[in-house]
Amino acid sequence: MYVSHLECPRCTQIYDYGKRIQICTCGSPLLVRYDLDRVAAALNKNEMCGRPASLWRYRELLPVSDDAHIVSLGEGLTPLVRAPQLGHRFGFKNLFIKDEGIIPTGTFKARGAAVGVSCAREAGVDTLAMPTNGNAGGAWAAYCAAAGIRCVIVMPRDAPLINTKEIAVTGADLFLVDGLISDAGRIVGRAVAQHGWFDASTLKEPFRIEGKKTMGYEIAEQMGWRVPDVIIYPTGGGVGIIGIFKALQELQAMGWIGPKMPRLVAVQASGCAPIVSAYEARARTSEFWEGAATCAFGITVPKALGDFLVLEAVYASHGCAVAVTDDAILDAQAQIAMAEGNFVCPEGAATFAAARQLLAQGWIQPEEEVVLLNTGTGLKYPQTVEAEPVLLSPGDDLPV
Amino acid sequence: MYVSHLECPRCTQIYDYGKRIQICTCGSPLLVRYDLDRVAAALNKNEMCGRPASLWRYRELLPVSDDAHIVSLGEGLTPLVRAPQLGHRFGFKNLFIKDEGIIPTGTFKARGAAVGVSCAREAGVDTLAMPTNGNAGGAWAAYCAAAGIRCVIVMPRDAPLINTKEIAVTGADLFLVDGLISDAGRIVGRAVAQHGWFDASTLKEPFRIEGKKTMGYEIAEQMGWRVPDVIIYPTGGGVGIIGIFKALQELQAMGWIGPKMPRLVAVQASGCAPIVSAYEARARTSEFWEGAATCAFGITVPKALGDFLVLEAVYASHGCAVAVTDDAILDAQAQIAMAEGNFVCPEGAATFAAARQLLAQGWIQPEEEVVLLNTGTGLKYPQTVEAEPVLLSPGDDLPV
Numbered sequence: 013m014y015v016s017h018l019e020c021p022r023c024t025q026i027y028d029y030g031k032r033i034q035i036c037t038c039g040s041p042l043l044v045r046y047d048l049d050r051v052a053a054a055l056n057k058n059e060m061c062g063r064p065a066s067l068w069r070y071r072e073l074l075p076v077s078d079d080a081h082i083v084s085l086g087e088g089l090t091p092l093v094r095a096p097q098l099g100h101r102f103g104f105k106n107l108f109i110k111d112e113g114i115i116p117t118g119t120f121k122a123r124g125a126a127v128g129v130s131c132a133r134e135a136g137v138d139t140l141a142m143p144t145n146g147n148a149g150g151a152w153a154a155y156c157a158a159a160g161i162r163c164v165i166v167m168p169r170d171a172p173l174i175n176t177k178e179i180a181v182t183g184a185d186l187f188l189v190d191g192l193i194s195d196a197g198r199i200v201g202r203a204v205a206q207h208g209w210f211d212a213s214t215l216k217e218p219f220r221i222e223g224k225k226t227m228g229y230e231i232a233e234q235m236g237w238r239v240p241d242v243i244i245y246p247t248g249g250g251v252g253i254i255g256i257f258k259a260l261q262e263l264q265a266m267g268w269i270g271p272k273m274p275r276l277v278a279v280q281a282s283g284c285a286p287i288v289s290a291y292e293a294r295a296r297t298s299e300f301w302e303g304a305a306t307c308a309f310g311i312t313v314p315k316a317l318g319d320f321l322v323l324e325a326v327y328a329s330h331g332c333a334v335a336v337t338d339d340a341i342l343d344a345q346a347q348i349a350m351a352e353g354n355f356v357c358p359e360g361a362a363t364f365a366a367a368r369q370l371l372a373q374g375w376i377q378p379e380e381e382v383v384l385l386n387t388g389t390g391l392k393y394p395q396t397v398e399a400e401p402v403l404l405s406p407g408d409d410l411p412v
Numbered sequence: 413m414y415v416s417h418l419e420c421p422r423c424t425q426i427y428d429y430g431k432r433i434q435i436c437t438c439g440s441p442l443l444v445r446y447d448l449d450r451v452a453a454a455l456n457k458n459e460m461c462g463r464p465a466s467l468w469r470y471r472e473l474l475p476v477s478d479d480a481h482i483v484s485l486g487e488g489l490t491p492l493v494r495a496p497q498l499g500h501r502f503g504f505k506n507l508f509i510k511d512e513g514i515i516p517t518g519t520f521k522a523r524g525a526a527v528g529v530s531c532a533r534e535a536g537v538d539t540l541a542m543p544t545n546g547n548a549g550g551a552w553a554a555y556c557a558a559a560g561i562r563c564v565i566v567m568p569r570d571a572p573l574i575n576t577k578e579i580a581v582t583g584a585d586l587f588l589v590d591g592l593i594s595d596a597g598r599i600v601g602r603a604v605a606q607h608g609w610f611d612a613s614t615l616k617e618p619f620r621i622e623g624k625k626t627m628g629y630e631i632a633e634q635m636g637w638r639v640p641d642v643i644i645y646p647t648g649g650g651v652g653i654i655g656i657f658k659a660l661q662e663l664q665a666m667g668w669i670g671p672k673m674p675r676l677v678a679v680q681a682s683g684c685a686p687i688v689s690a691y692e693a694r695a696r697t698s699e700f701w702e703g704a705a706t707c708a709f710g711i712t713v714p715k716a717l718g719d720f721l722v723l724e725a726v727y728a729s730h731g732c733a734v735a736v737t738d739d740a741i742l743d744a745q746a747q748i749a750m751a752e753g754n755f756v757c758p759e760g761a762a763t764f765a766a767a768r769q770l771l772a773q774g775w776i777q778p779e780e781e782v783v784l785l786n787t788g789t790g791l792k793y794p795q796t797v798e799a800e801p802v803l804l805s806p807g808d809d810l811p812v
Contacts, residue, residue, distance in 0.1 A: 061461040065489050085753055086493050086514055089465050091486020097558070114486055116514055117755070118791050154753035158497070164810065169803060174791055180799030181749040181790065187810060188803045195806040203810045349581040353485055353554035355517070390581065391518050391574055391791050399580030403569060403588045406595035410564070410587060410603045 013077045014051045018042045018218055021321060029075070031135030034216050041215035041318050043258065044075050044222055052266040057237055065089045067123055067226035073262065074127055075222050081134040083159045085116035087126045088226055092234040092383070098351035098364070103371055106381040108240065109354055110231060113389030117151040117178065119310075119357070120227065120252060120387045125151035127223030132210055133159045141204050142212040143167070143196030145248065145310050146175030147388060152212060153184035164209065166196040172309060174392045192304060194314050214249035215318045221255045228259025231383060232269050239274045240381035244366055246359035247278040247287055247333075248311035250322035252385065257325035274383070276331035278322055279366040281306030281338060286315060287322055291333035296320050307338045307396060308358040310387065332375065340365035342396060349390070358396050360386030413477045414451045418442045418618055421721060429475070431535030434616050441615035441718050443658065444475050444622055452666040457637055465489045467523055467626040473662065474527055475622050481534040483559045485516035487526045488626055492634040492783070498751035498764070503771055506781040508640065509754055510631060513789030517578065519710075519757070520627065520652060520787045521551035527623030529555035532610055537561055541604055542612040543596030545648065545710050546575030547788060552612060553584035564609065566596040572709060574792045592704060594714050614649035615718045621655045628659025631783060632669050639674045640781035644766055646759035647678040647687055647733070648711035650722035652785065657725035674783070676731035678722055679766040681706030681738060686715060687722055691733035696720055707738045707796060708758040710787065732775065740765035742796060749790070758796050760786030 018027040022040035027033060029044075036042055051072045063069035067088030076082055091111045099107035112120035129152065132140055141164035142152055149165040156163035163184040167175065168191060179186045189196045197213055204211040211217065232239055239260060245253045253276055263269045280288050284304035290297060298319040304312050316322065326333055336344075338358075345361035348354055363384040370376040390396065402411065418427040422440035427433060429444075436442055451472045463469035467488030476482055491511045499507035512520035529552065532540055541564040542552060549565040556563035563584040567575065568591060579586045589596045597613055604611040611617065632639055639660060645653045653676055663669045680688050684704035690697060698719040704712050716722065726733055736744075738758075745761035748754050763784040770776040790796065802811065 065465045066491070083753075084493065086491020086511060091466070091516075093484065093486050097560070111486060111516070114514060114516055116491075116511070116753075118518070118789065154749070154755065156753075157750055158753035160497070166804070166810070167801075174794050176799045176801060177794045177797040178755050178791060180801070181746060181755055181797045182753060183746075183750040186799065186801040188801045189806060189808075190803060191806040198806070199804060199808065199810060206809075346581060346583075349554070350557055350583040353483075353516075353556075353558035353582060355554065355578050355581055389518065389791070391578060391789070394574050394577045397577040397581045399576045399586065401567075401576060401580070401586040401588045403590060404566070404599060406589060406591040406598070408589075408599065409606075410566070410599060 014046045014072050015075050016045050016047045019045050031131045032210065033218065034211055041321070042218040044218050046073060048262060048265045057268045060233060067126065067223065070226055070229050075219055076130045076134060078134065082130045083133060083155050084126055085122070085154065085158065087116050087122040089230060090114045092231060095352045098348055101351055102368060103378050104367065104382060105379045108381065108383045110227065110383055110385050111354060112385065112387050113356065117154050118389040118392050119147040119151065120224065121148040121151035123223035123226055124220035124251060125155040125223065128212060128217060128220040129155035129159050129161065131219040132161060137161055137210040139164065140210040140212045141200045143193050143200045145193050145312060146171035147310055150175050150178040153179045153182040156184065157182040164203065166199050168192055168196060172392060192312065192314060214251060221251050221258065224251045225255030225259035227252060228256035229263065232260065232263055237269055239269055239272055240383045241274060242277060242376055242380055242382045243274045243385060244277040244279060244363040244382065245385045246308065246311050246362045246387055247280055247322060248313035249316045250287070250318050252387065253278055253325055254318055254321045257329065273329045276325050276329040277366060277370070278326055278333040279362045280333065280335050281308045281311060281341065281362060282335040283338065284312050284314060285335040287319060288333040288335040290319065290323055291326060296323055308341055308362055310359045334366040334369055336362050336365035336369065345390065345396060354386065355390035356386040357388040357390050357393050360388060414446045414472050415475050416445050416447045419445050431531045432610065433618065434611055442618040444618050446473060448662060448665045457668045460633060467526065467623065470626055470629050475619055476530045476534060478534065481530050483530050483533060483555050484526055485522065485554065485558065487516050487522040489630060490514050492631060495752045498748055501751055502768055503778050504767065504782055505779045508781065508783045510627065510783055510785050511754060512785065512787050513756065517551040517554050518789040518792050519547040519551065520624065521548040523623035523626055524620035524651060525551035525555040525623065528612060528617060528620040529559050529561065531619040532561060533559045537610040539564065540610040540612045541600045543593050543600045545593050545712060546571035547710055550575050550578040553579045553582040556584065557582040564603070566599050568592055568596060572792060592712065592714060614651060621651050621658065624651045625655030625659035627652060627785065628656035629663065632660065632663055637669055639669055639672055640783045641674060642677060642776055642780055642782045643674045643785060644677040644679055644763040644782065645785045646708065646711050646762045646787055647680055647722060648713035649716045650718050652787065653678055653725055654718055654721045657729065673729045676725050676729040677766060677770070678726055678733040679762045680733065680735050681708045681711060681741065681762060682735040683738065684712050684714060685735040687719060688733040688735040690719065690723055691726060696723055708741055708762055710759045734766040734769055736762050736765035736769065745790065745796060754786065755790035756786040757788040757790050757793050760788060
């Protein structure tokens with residue numbers, strides 16, 4: 013185990029490593045810190061090829077003490093694929109898709125759940141609770157089932173139907189709320205206080221981010237231990253972009269990549285864009301977004317606990333934050349599928365809509381290496397595609 | 413390129429290698445044969461770790477001449493995970509799930525499409541057509557989009573809605589038929605004859621099976637270049653089980669695994685079980701199954717072109733064929749999700765229902781290594797799960 017301590021990124025308070033810990037006394041999320049010199053001495057980046065084809069290949073950089081506590085469904089090492097046709101049609105010479113649809117439960121949420129639930133199991137948690145827009149609930153319910161941990165989930169009633177089904181099939185306790193994820197969060201907050209459950213809300217425990225950060229390790233490893241110019245990320249709670257930034261800083265500290273940091277772009281839907289508003293005002297934190305609504309349901313987060321960390325990653329990497337309309341998102345989804353075959357989720361499609369905006373503005377140059385982070389499979393969003401196929405009888409021929 | 417020729421497994425006729433070829437003049441599917449001695453000399457099984465984390469790691473054993481023709485979305489090297497809790501609850505000491513839900517398009521059909529479409533591109537095909545129960549259509553439409561090949565798909569109207577959506581989003585030409593896949597096949601047959609399109613129907617071209625066989629390579633590699641005692645496979649068209657048998661024979665011929673062959677089990681739904689009927693009669697071919705109906709829609713195949721190859725694989729490996737009811741399938745789906753977190757498709761769940769039957773009959777011993785082949789993600793089958801979550805208002809507390 014190479015964890016040295018937990019650290020508050022807001023008030024800099026230090027905590028001993030412990031797995032039942034939630035947030036800092038100041039209210040901020042906590043970050044896990046490692047003895048990176050010792051990791052760099054123990055691990056050689058050129059000897060990764062014998063490692064598992066999952067995020068557990070970065071075992072030394074993950075906060076689980078005992079292998080016996082690891083809960084894994086084979087998550088991670090998702091494809092980083094080139095998108096040459098899409099790039100050619102829209103003016104990008106080096107466009108890539110990091111496809112997090114190819115993972116257990118169909119979204120990148122599996123990474124946070126795999127590490128978070130492994131840590132919860134190691135800590136002896138018997139019940140955990142969380143609010144979710146759907147995909148995190150699906151992931152945590154699955155890993156909790158495998159870990160034998162009771163999982164209580166509260167989700168907006170407008171969440172995709174498939175999330176209800178994937179959570180129910182694991183035997184988790186599922187509740188819907190006639191409201192947003194912020195309403196679900198308040199219900200969970202009262203319940204964990206009352207029952208002493210572990211609170212697995214976004215960034216209210218420090219281990220989910222450790223799972224998500226592995227996307228950053230993988231992008232660097234898959235590019236040959238270097239980084240692209242730009243990474244575009246759909247941002248709701250923001251754990252992924254915080255995690256990628258943290259991962260790349262860790263790789264830099266270990267000397268595994270050079271000093272170059274990709275410009276990190278936080279994309280939001282124009283119907284729920286608190287981070288973008290804050291960025292445009294050059295603020296350090298965001299304001300609660302009233303009346304949030306978008307087809308990219310997974311990023312309908314009116315106010316993220318880690319907003320200041322998202323904004324810090326954006327500012328420090330010389331990135332930006334961009335809002336895109338639902339129309340642009342749905343058009344991007346179709347363009348990606350028609351050009352490259354990837355059926356991406358609307359949140360993932362938002363990254364390409366943002367890339368097009370930034371290229372048009374000259375913020376991205378045509379030859380730059382741009383990685384679109386597709387956070388999940390479009391298979392979970394059938395309602396985003398319209399189809400009216402012709403119906404034939406068995407004796408019919410195909411129309412010419 | 414290590415392909416030596418194409419061979420008819422029924423009449424033994426030999427064909428030169430060519431990519432526009434369809435079936436033998438005798439009507440049988442063709443199999444691709446390799447110069448395995450030359451592959452074994454060129455490739456060392458202990459040096460696979462630097463290879464891509466996809467089925468293209470077995471490049472020398474795939475029938476594509478030029479890398480430039482490869483169409484890949486990152487398919488293959490799916491997880492082979494232990495299922496210890498499920499095994500413990502039901503009396504299996506060494507139970508594994510090969511999880512083909514963790515792949516582009518969410519099902520194992522991506523393997524056949526990746527290799528099949530790459531070969532079609534290499535052959536200069538501009539339009540291909542196929543009948544499908546849904547998942548193959550989704551996969552071939554995606555890879556055709558990436559390859560710039562026009563894709564014409566005919567599918568039963570009762571196929572899952574998600575298949576309609578995933579096909580439509582790629583821009584493929586989709587038609588529904590008020591009938592079964594056999595009716596769709598007849599419509600496609602007339603169209604390809606009329607228009608000169610490439611016929612990508614199951615086993616009417618020899619390359620889909622080459623993609624599917626990589627499941628066999630992976631199981632052997634992931635177990636340390638040895639095989640389990642039993643592999644249980646949900647069987648519709650049967651390409652997967654034929655492919656796995658072929659792959660293991662190839663590995664044996666190269667000396668990469670020993671002479672032990674796993675017992676291959678073909679599972680069908682009791683509502684459509686032509687292979688099981690043939691097996692019970694010790695027949696070499698199957699009869700058309702009238703009135704086919706099951707919740708495991710992907711294996712609703714009344715008569716498979718490769719039935720004799722499926723039966724040969726079963727007989728030669730000392731395997732068997734088993735039918736399971738829809739009730740047993742849906743129960744197995746829930747048991748797997750509750751014990752291990754994997755949300756498998758009903759076809760995949762059928763393998764565990766079969767395993768339980770075979771264990772109860774003494775055909776499987778408790779300590780034997782049993783691999784369940786889950787052919788796809790349950791996310792494509794929301795209708796197989798019932799969920800009635802409690803609805804709360806924002807001010808409510810969770811019920812005790």
